[in-house]
Amino acid sequence: MKMSDSKKVFLSHKGVDKEFVIDFKDTLEILGYEPWIDEDAMPAGTPLERGLLKGMHDSCGVVFFITPSFKDDGYLETEINYAIQEKRIKGNKFAIITLQFADDNGNVGEIPELIKTYVWKKPRTHLHALREVIRALPIQVGAVDWREGIDDVVSPPRMKSKARELSNEAKTILLEASAGDGMIMHNRYMGGEQIQANGKSLIPENNQRTIALWVGGLEDLIRRRYIKDIGQKREVFEVTREGYEAADEIEEGKKGDAGVTKGAANLS
Structure with a gap:
């Protein structure tokens, strides 16, 4: 897949945070993106590291969900390395988006050293986090328009065709x-x-x-x-x-x- 084709967004997270991340996945899908989550994107039996590498390669960006559960070890370290590699290759056509979340007690996840050189955000709410993701991705959201089949909608004046x-x-x-x-x-x-x-x-x-x-x-x-x-x-x-x-x-x-x-x- 070429960079110009990709609307995939790699969502990096700990398994314990999956339900939390799936909310973002569902919303990004409504907006027209193609979120990549390991359990959905990799067929059974796929070697994990190979699947992660392909998922990152096919994406236009990665979102690291840094919660108190996030630890910089094992496959998460591998995902960070793959993300940095894609950023070096694709430049501004690949975004590394790091979101640091706090729990109810004010505890926050620790930003891994490898991605501290990139700007990260500490969103106040989930909606704030979603805005940061959309702002940072190189693929823009489509124009807002009426759904097809809605009755009594006045169509805007047609622009001259190009x-x-x-x-x-x-x-x-x-x-x-x-x-x-x-x-x-x-x-x-x-x-x-x-x-x-x-x-x-x-x-x-x-x-x-x-x-x-x-x-x-x-x-x-x-x-x-x-x-x-x-x-x-x-x-x-x-x-x-x-x-x-x-x-x-x-x-x-x-x-x-x-x-x-x-x-x-x-x-x-």
Whole structure:
């Protein structure tokens, strides 16, 4: 998985704090993130250190929940080392977020030495802690809008479409999907990726630069709400109403460009 794809957030905690951390996990999922907790993310039988390394590698950030139960030993030390390694590789595309909590008696967890060089927060409430997590992550929360199917909602004025500003890759994906059944598949496999629409494989070459261009086009369509994710792993998408309208606009633009070219040829 490339850094630009990841919405995963690694939640590091002691087992005794799991119920406490699951509350954060559930809220982050509602906001569109993909929290990573060991018991959910690793199939039975996965070697623990290998699972932790993959979980950290696939994430855009890690949250260390430092409670009085948190001890810097064993696998927690391993998680810290993996987090620092990812930070060095990914830079500002990976966040190390440390939250220090107090219990009812005022006791606090001890910040491990390895992450004392990074800023940490001591949130007053769980809501304060959640705000700090959202502020620090490199992936932003999506725009707020009405849910589909709500009656008597006045839609805001439509902005002028910017469909023609899309990259050639994004246009091709959208046009192919619109010409077919409206579905787009984004498949990841060992050694590469492929985007399929209208029965066609669209990424022409299996090299990192070409893949990045096409995946970037797909992400642009998602940001503009021309397509929406209908799967669980951001692998299956369908064209939205706005997407079909954008495809029509692109087609009209192509016809207009062709007419201008033909007219210029006649004049010459």
